Amino acid sequence: KAGVTQTPRYLIKTRGQQVTLSCSPISGHRSVSWYQQTPGQGLQFLFEYFSETQRNKGNFPGRFSGRQFSNSRSEMNVSTLELGDSALYLCASSSDRGLETQYFGPGTRLLVL
Amino acid sequence: DAKTTQPPSMDCAEGRAANLPCNHSTISGNEYVYWYRQIHSQGPQYIIHGLKNNETNEMASLIITEDRKSSTLILPHATLRDTAVYYCIVRALARGGANSKLTFGKGITLSVRP
Numbered sequence: 001k002a003g004v005t006q007t008p009r010y011l012i013k014t015r016g017q018q019v020t021l022s023c024s025p026i027s028g029h030r031s032v033s034w035y036q037q038t039p040g041q042g043l044q045f046l047f048e049y050f051s052e053t054q055r056n057k058g059n060f061p062g063r064f065s066g067r068q069f070s071n072s073r074s075e076m077n078v079s080t081l082e083l084g085d086s087a088l089y090l091c092a093s094s095s096d097r098g099l100e101t102q103y104f105g106p107g108t109r110l111l112v113l
Numbered sequence: 114d115a116k117t118t119q120p121p122s123m124d125c126a127e128g129r130a131a132n133l134p135c136n137h138s139t140i141s142g143n144e145y146v147y148w149y150r151q152i153h154s155q156g157p158q159y160i161i162h163g164l165k166n167n168e169t170n171e172m173a174s175l176i177i178t179e180d181r182k183s184s185t186l187i188l189p190h191a192t193l194r195d196t197a198v199y200y201c202i203v204r205a206l207a208r209g210g211a212n213s214k215l216t217f218g219k220g221i222t223l224s225v226r227p
């Protein structure tokens with residue numbers, strides 16, 4: 001099976017812009033979670049989608065949003081970018097709700113100038 | 114979720130076993146212990162998980178103490194490619210059946226030397 005794929009892999013934006021990142025889960029997986037990784041804060045949970053519904057949400061401002069499509073692909077959007085949004089954004093998929101193992105993609109590295 | 118405590122770093126010689134400790138003294142009865150690793154700038158890689166019994170797979174073994182307050186991840190024959198940050202995570206089922214998030218700590222940096 002192909003793994004989790006994320007696009008783009010690298011992105012440079014300027015403050016105030018918005019960005020959309022994409023994640024394609026492992027075939028058959030319906031749950032997609034997003035995480036942000038920065039040197040200062042480490043890996044932090046953003047949100048989780050299952051069957052096109054947000055099931056869980058981390059402690060991030062409303063500028064961070066996401067959605068999931070009927071084919072389980074997911075996107076996350078960050079509006080009004082700030083310098084502190086520079087990070088590695090990781091997507092993880094799992095087969096169902098609960099304690100299913102999450103498998104991570106390679107991440108999208110976002111640099112905000 | 115219960116917190117975990119890991120030493121910041123350790124090293125081992127290539128070909129030897131690497132034993133990575135983790136303390137989770139406040140773990141609850143329904144919480145699992147998960148291990149992931151992250152090689153520089155890549156996405157975390159799942160290694161193994163367990164509830165109370167010892168577990169083994171093709172990558173590693175997980176030894177959980179009887180009181181479940183600590184565990185050890187064992188890489189039986191470490192190679193240079195095992196150099197990474199290893200995260201020990203305690204995880205329980207989230208409310209409403211949502212997929213339980215992974216709460217990452219700082220992890221332990223394992224350096225495998227030639």
